[in-house]
Amino acid sequence: QVQLVESGGGLAQAGGSMRLSCAASGRTFSRMSWFRRAPGKEREFVGTMAWRTGIPYYADSVKGRFTISGDFAKNVVWLQMNSLKPEDTAVYYCAARLNPLLVGDMPSRPRVYDYWGQGTQVTVSS
Secondary structure: OOEEEEEOOEEEEOOOOEEEEEEEEOOOOOEEEEEEEOOOOOEEEEEEEEOOOOOEEEOOOOOOOEEEEEEOOOOEEEEEEOOOOHHHOEEEEEEEEOOOOOOOOOOOOHHHOOEEOOOEEEEEEO
16 A cells, blocks of 8 residues: 655744655655645645656745755655745645656646645744
8 A cells, every 4th residue: 555644744933944754655656746735726846856866856936945855765755945934834745656757747747646645734934
């Protein structure tokens, strides 16, 4: 049984930091990513990492503030969030894809992922 379990959410002040974790079990994945959904908004891509390259890719809204890292052997991915802003308030979801992306697939599109975590709430106060 495949499971993605996020942890590390909570309340932070603007300018603060928080670290989220996502532990995957049951399968080996080629890519793990983070998305978020703020109240009343669509799900938004945050960042991604392919295990083969280990190179992260970020949404412009978090570039320079958020960092993705991972342990391929343990199927764990982390999201280090610094310089938090109130607009970062959202439920953060971990997503995982089994196979490498096909030509034309975009890692920022939710539909390319096979599994999702239950989400963890991040609230940033001003």
